[in-house]
Amino acid sequence: xxxxxxxxxxxAVPTLFVxxxxxxxxxxxxxxxxxxxxxxxxAEIQENLNRVYHLDQPLxxxxxxxxxxVLEGNFGPSFSYKDYSVTExxxxxxxxxxxxxxxxxxxxxxxxxxxxxxxxxxxxxTADYTxxxxxxxxxxxxxxxxxxxxxxVLGVYLRVLPVGGWGDGHELKYKILPVVALAxxxxxxxxRLTRGSMIxxxxxxxxxxxxxxxxxxxxxxxxxxxxxxxxxxxxxxGPACAGIITGSVVIEQIFSIPGIGRYxxxxxxxxxxxxxxxxxxxxxxxxxxxxLLVDVLYGVLDPKLAHR
Amino acid sequence: MLRTRAAFGLSMxxxxxxxxxxxxxxxxxxxxxxxxxxxEPQTLDPQISENTQDSHIERDLYEGLxxxxxxxxxxxxxxxxxxxxxxxxxxxxxxxxxxxWSDGTPLTAEDFVYSWRRAVDPATGSKYSFLYYPIKNAxxxxxxxxxxxxxxxxxxxxxxxxxxxxxxPTGYFTRLIGHARFLPVNKAAIAKYGNQFTRxxxxxxxxxxxxxxWTPQSRIVAVKNPNYWDAANVKLSEVDYYPIENQxxxxxxxxxxxxxxxxxxxxxxxxxxRKDLPGELKIVPYLGSYYMGFNLSQPPFKDNLKxxxxxxxxxxxxxxxxxxxxxxxxxxYSWVPPGIAGYQSQFLDWKTMPMPERIAKAKELYKEAGYGxxxxxxxxxxxxxxxxxxxxxxxxxxxxxxxxxxNVTLVxxxxxxxxxxxxxxxxxxLFRAGWIADYADPNTFAELLQSDAGLNDMGYNNPxxxxxxxxxxxxxxxxKRIQMLQDAEKLVIRxxxxxxxxxxxxxxxxxxxxxxxDLNILGYFYSKNVTIAKH
Numbered sequence: 001x002x003x004x005x006x007x008x009x010x011x012a013v014p015t016l017f018v019x020x021x022x023x024x025x026x027x028x029x030x031x032x033x034x035x036x037x038x039x040x041x042x043a044e045i046q047e048n049l050n051r052v053y054h055l056d057q058p059l060x061x062x063x064x065x066x067x068x069x070v071l072e073g074n075f076g077p078s079f080s081y082k083d084y085s086v087t088e089x090x091x092x093x094x095x096x097x098x099x100x101x102x103x104x105x106x107x108x109x110x111x112x113x114x115x116x117x118x119x120x121x122x123x124x125x126t127a128d129y130t131x132x133x134x135x136x137x138x139x140x141x142x143x144x145x146x147x148x149x150x151x152x153v154l155g156v157y158l159r160v161l162p163v164g165g166w167g168d169g170h171e172l173k174y175k176i177l178p179v180v181a182l183a184x185x186x187x188x189x190x191x192r193l194t195r196g197s198m199i200x201x202x203x204x205x206x207x208x209x210x211x212x213x214x215x216x217x218x219x220x221x222x223x224x225x226x227x228x229x230x231x232x233x234x235x236x237x238g239p240a241c242a243g244i245i246t247g248s249v250v251i252e253q254i255f256s257i258p259g260i261g262r263y264x265x266x267x268x269x270x271x272x273x274x275x276x277x278x279x280x281x282x283x284x285x286x287x288x289x290x291x292l293l294v295d296v297l298y299g300v301l302d303p304k305l306a307h308r
Numbered sequence: 309m310l311r312t313r314a315a316f317g318l319s320m321x322x323x324x325x326x327x328x329x330x331x332x333x334x335x336x337x338x339x340x341x342x343x344x345x346x347x348e349p350q351t352l353d354p355q356i357s358e359n360t361q362d363s364h365i366e367r368d369l370y371e372g373l374x375x376x377x378x379x380x381x382x383x384x385x386x387x388x389x390x391x392x393x394x395x396x397x398x399x400x401x402x403x404x405x406x407x408x409w410s411d412g413t414p415l416t417a418e419d420f421v422y423s424w425r426r427a428v429d430p431a432t433g434s435k436y437s438f439l440y441y442p443i444k445n446a447x448x449x450x451x452x453x454x455x456x457x458x459x460x461x462x463x464x465x466x467x468x469x470x471x472x473x474x475x476x477p478t479g480y481f482t483r484l485i486g487h488a489r490f491l492p493v494n495k496a497a498i499a500k501y502g503n504q505f506t507r508x509x510x511x512x513x514x515x516x517x518x519x520x521x522w523t524p525q526s527r528i529v530a531v532k533n534p535n536y537w538d539a540a541n542v543k544l545s546e547v548d549y550y551p552i553e554n555q556x557x558x559x560x561x562x563x564x565x566x567x568x569x570x571x572x573x574x575x576x577x578x579x580x581x582r583k584d585l586p587g588e589l590k591i592v593p594y595l596g597s598y599y600m601g602f603n604l605s606q607p608p609f610k611d612n613l614k615x616x617x618x619x620x621x622x623x624x625x626x627x628x629x630x631x632x633x634x635x636x637x638x639x640x641y642s643w644v645p646p647g648i649a650g651y652q653s654q655f656l657d658w659k660t661m662p663m664p665e666r667i668a669k670a671k672e673l674y675k676e677a678g679y680g681x682x683x684x685x686x687x688x689x690x691x692x693x694x695x696x697x698x699x700x701x702x703x704x705x706x707x708x709x710x711x712x713x714x715n716v717t718l719v720x721x722x723x724x725x726x727x728x729x730x731x732x733x734x735x736x737x738l739f740r741a742g743w744i745a746d747y748a749d750p751n752t753f754a755e756l757l758q759s760d761a762g763l764n765d766m767g768y769n770n771p772x773x774x775x776x777x778x779x780x781x782x783x784x785x786x787x788k789r790i791q792m793l794q795d796a797e798k799l800v801i802r803x804x805x806x807x808x809x810x811x812x813x814x815x816x817x818x819x820x821x822x823x824x825x826d827l828n829i830l831g832y833f834y835s836k837n838v839t840i841a842k843h
Contacts, residue, residue, distance in 0.1 A: 030724070030725065031724065031725045031728040031729070032723075032724025032725055032727060032728045033724070035435060036724050036727050036728065037358065037727070038727065038741070038742060038743070038763070039358075039435075039762075039763065041435055041438065041762050042438050042451075042762060043762065044450070044451035044452075045435060045437060045438055045450065045451070048430045048433065048450070048451070048452065049433055049435060051430075052430070052431070052433035053433070077503075080350055081348060081350060081351070081524060082350055082351040082353070082356055082503075083351045083352060083353065083503070083504075083506045083507070084524060089524060092523075092524060093524075093525070148556070148557075148560075151557075151560055152560065155560060155561075155564045156560050156563045156564050159564060159565070162561075162564065162566060163557070163560045163561045163564040163566060164552065164557055164560070164561050164566070165526065165527070165550070165561070165566065166523075166526050253553070253554065254554065254557060255557075256525070256526070256550070256551070256552050256557065256561075257525075257526075258523055258524060258525035258526035259525075262525055266347075266348075269722070269723070269724075271724055
């Protein structure tokens with residue numbers, strides 16, 4: 001197990017290097033720069049700005065400089081939020097994004113798993129149809145439609161929850177709507193996945209054996225069926241985390257949440273080279289780690305897969 | 309029995325607690341202003357800032373020598389009075405006695421000397437250092453021709469007298485220094501904290517408010533500055549600025565009572581607002597122009613004035629502001645928007661002509677320009693990607709098609725790509741553009757169309773125009789100066805390097821209980837004038 005993890009982590013290094021290289025040159029390919037605006041700025045001033053921010057050097061030279069500073073753990077200053085460094089912005093935003101994302105994943109697994117199992121056990125009955133119709137609706141309604149709808153009803157008309165913002169970060173009321181909006185499509189997806197695999201597992205031989213031995217239905221499902229039925233869900237968690245991350249870009253924008261998702265879009269539009277790079281590298285590392293975690297978890301749940 | 313009594317006591321205590329806490333809340337909420345402020349500020353360093361949302365906050369935190377009041381006029385602020393030498397070159401500002409920074413240390417003329425030198429110093433990296441160019445040696449220092457920052461034409465005669473020497477007389481100088489780039493910064497704080505001096509706890513300012521808290525992408529909290537010279541008249545105890553980019557989300561938070569003032573108003577919600585939130589929509593003129601630029605450096609518009617006139621004539625500006633923008637924008641027929649005190653905007657002579665006549669005239673000109681039904685103009689209109697621009701461009705295209713049979717292709721590009729394309733003057737024919745005044749003087753518009761101006765993406769090159777604008781800039785006599793600028797604008801209207809579409813307005817939602825939130829023609833507001841009424 002240890003050597004498996006070590007090998008995977010070692011393999012991540014070249015992956016990250018390729019990500020950094022491609023992202024660095026891609027963002028520079030986009031016309032315009034961080035200081036362009038609909039303003040009449042004298043050319044000399046523009047040149048001076050480039051000098052101050054080291055944008056006057058050849059691109060390859062800038063690339064090496066950047067790689068060097070990343071290795072030192074320094075992502076450089078942000079071009080568009082000049083009072084903060086990229087590292088500071090990411091560390092300020094990450095706990096918020098993480099709280100939002102993990103809560104949503106947690107909800108998705110618990111609620112989605114429970115609903116999916118229920119639907120499987122009541123296959124082709126009213127409960128099953130109701131849950132699956134709701135799930136289908138949940139998958140098809142994108143969260144940029146669901147979120148404004150939720151805020152309009154619960155925030156503006158009923159005034160029970162705030163429409164946006166994050167308060168001081170400790171108040172629950174600010175978190176409910178964004179988490180729900182982010183989790184809903186995932187809940188729907190997980191419940192469909194669970195239902196499908198649960199139905200399959202319930203028909204398999206070892207479940208029949210368990211029942212034949214006189215085990216109660218509850219124990220059969222929770223102790224034997226659930227473990228096998230959740231395997232597809234676990235393998236879905238990797239892409240789900242990626243989905244949550246991209247989803248949070250939208251959700252954070254809609255609810256004005258101070259996470260890092262917003263920097264992804266704004267950084268690119270502002271040509272904030274260092275900020276975009278910082279966020280790309282950070283997300284890259286995150287996704288690599290999540291995939292690794294999923295693989296490890298898979299090994300634990302499925303005895304058929306033994307990692308060498 | 310004991311249990312009930314305990315429960316009674318507990319509930320009493322609880323009731324008391326809620327009562328006191330609601331009382332405390334009511335008191336706090338009493339004089340707190342919550343403003344929607346567009347996007348996250350780039351910085352709170354007034355010399356580095358570029359955007360309006362930064363400046364809004366900076367005008368509350370800092371105070372310059374003068375302010376631009378709600379009527380757009382120059383009014384005393386940190387300077388209580390000033391005088392100008394007869395040749396118009398030397399300005400002497402008398403500071404108010406006993407001025408202090410928010411940390412209680414005295415503020416003197418030396419602080420302004422330090423701040424203004426810092427602004428032009430190339431090492432600071434200020435994009436707006438060009439605003440200082442009227443000051444002696446400023447341009448040479450900013451462009452590193454002159455390495456001696458101390459040679460800038462500013463000095464402290466004594467702690468209370470700040471003297472500025474100009475390169476040449478500049479009639480709009482006091483209007484210019486109302487800009488947020490001229491606000492003073494605290495030398496000691498910068499020396500101590502370096503580029504972290506704008507952080508809460510570090511930032512020392514001289515305005516009516518001081519920074520208390522800053523959570524990026526969430527909110528900025530400023531509280532009343534007890535050391536401010538006019539603190540006795542500052543009613544608010546706190547101002548909160550919320551960066552909310554999406555206008556619809558901002559409006560929702562306003563409707564949910566989470567904001568007192570919005571930064572913008574989405575135009576597609578205006579009908580709803582007028583009906584359901586009457587009296588809360590505030591619209592004031594904004595010194596800015598939305599226009600379409602002609603690329604004059606290549607066909608079809610090069611040397612073809614008649615074609616430019618024909619196209620300009622068929623744009624029904626009244627329809628655009630009534631049906632698309634909807635929030636009180638004014639149809640534009642001049643280059644300099646009307647509203648600058650003492651200046652007469654020069655209008656296109658067919659301003660009052662009814663639409664059918666305009667179209668008839670346009671058809672003639674179109675024909676004379678060499679086009680007609682059998683040889684229609686194929687035109688490409690370029691704009692930066694945005695739903696609002698798109699609607700206007702579609703309207704313009706269909707007006708041209710309907711009246712003259714012009715075949716229009718619409719091309720949109722992401723903002724920064726678009727700016728680059730425009731500047732190159734190769735791929736553009738007709739393109740969207742906008743200009744917001746830096747200060748309340750026609751010069752800010754006149755400069756833009758000079759042949760060597762950075763934003764003259766039309767490629768307008770008229771030596772006569774350049775000469776008029778340059779001479780006006782150094783003319784001491786205010787009347788002569790204004791006359792020259794008016795003559796220059798007449799040339800623009802005659803040559804038509806662009807067609808004005810509409811003049812901007814500032815639009816915000818303001819709750820009825822917010823009093824004294826006045827927006828001037830530059831979109832400035834000063835929270836020090838605001839009172840929250842009982843509600």
